[in-house]
Amino acid sequence: MTFSGFLRALLAVAAVAAYQVLAHHAVATPDSHGLGLAMALLPPVLLALGAAARSPRRAVWLTLWIAGAGALWGARTPLAQHFEWGLYLEHVSFNLGMALVFGRTLAAGQTPLVSHFAAMIRGVAPAALKPAIARYTRRVTLAWTVFFVAIAAVSTLMFAFASIVDWSTFANYLALPLVAAMFVAEHAVRRFAVPGEKQSGMMDAIRAYRATSQASS
Incomplete structure (x- = not known):
């Protein structure tokens, strides 16, 4: 494995570890609904953004992504209660x-x-x-x-x-x-x-x- 490949793997492991620590902290800490919702939504939102950006119909899918992100933002308060x-x-x-x-x-x-x-x-x-x-x-x-x-x-x-x-x-x-x-x-x-x-x-x-x-x- 090259140094750059090792560095990417190390960063990926660090990102996963940080996500899990923050997700558990949100669950275990009262009134951490905002952090919990962020942890719940971050992976699917980023995955959807990446898929939209790579799509041949990028403009259409990015527009839908923006609309979906806006809908999630609008519903953030009730969603946060059940993150x-x-x-x-x-x-x-x-x-x-x-x-x-x-x-x-x-x-x-x-x-x-x-x-x-x-x-x-x-x-x-x-x-x-x-x-x-x-x-x-x-x-x-x-x-x-x-x-x-x-x-x-x-x-x-x-x-x-x-x-x-x-x-x-x-x-x-x-x-x-x-x-x-x-x-x-x-x-x-x-x-x-x-x-x-x-x-x-x-x-x-x-x-x-x-x-x-x-x-x-």
């Missing part, structure tokens, strides 16, 4: 979205996502993967799908039945470490499930993806 719902919906939709990213590749005729990464790392077509690797990476894809669905389910149950501070602690401080733990556990299992094979990590998959994208562009 926790926005944070909850963001958390659940992100995890269900990740489950969909992995899960849809398990459909008939599709290449499981982890199999695709394994093929890119090895510089071969997915069909050329060894049968043992193909079976293992399909199971890992399924495991990630179940993992993200489980995170969304726990988040929903805690939001419904636990205190809002306990829910926020799980969503903001525990969910991402659980993702890291999942990576570590999968890496450990891989050594026994497919012994003798090249051990690679997420950074290898990212580098292979970038190399493939640059070669095809």
Whole structure:
């Protein structure tokens, strides 16, 4: 990884950490409705702005974005009273979205996502993967799908039945470490499930993806 790439990754991690700290602070601190609403709206508003700016029909979508932002500003007072719902919906939709990213590749005729990464790392077509690797990476894809669905389910149950501070602690401080733990556990299992094979990590998959994208562009 280049220094600029490392710096971008570091800034991204810092931004995510700052967001989670501020979101939890808003939930745990009375009368922090304004901060809570800002944390709830900032990610979707920025994502929508980026999508509108990249659209071929930029003028139309930016106009709609401005209108939507104006509507949110006008409704800021009632929205701020229930900002926790926005944070909850963001958390659940992100995890269900990740489950969909992995899960849809398990459909008939599709290449499981982890199999695709394994093929890119090895510089071969997915069909050329060894049968043992193909079976293992399909199971890992399924495991990630179940993992993200489980995170969304726990988040929903805690939001419904636990205190809002306990829910926020799980969503903001525990969910991402659980993702890291999942990576570590999968890496450990891989050594026994497919012994003798090249051990690679997420950074290898990212580098292979970038190399493939640059070669095809």
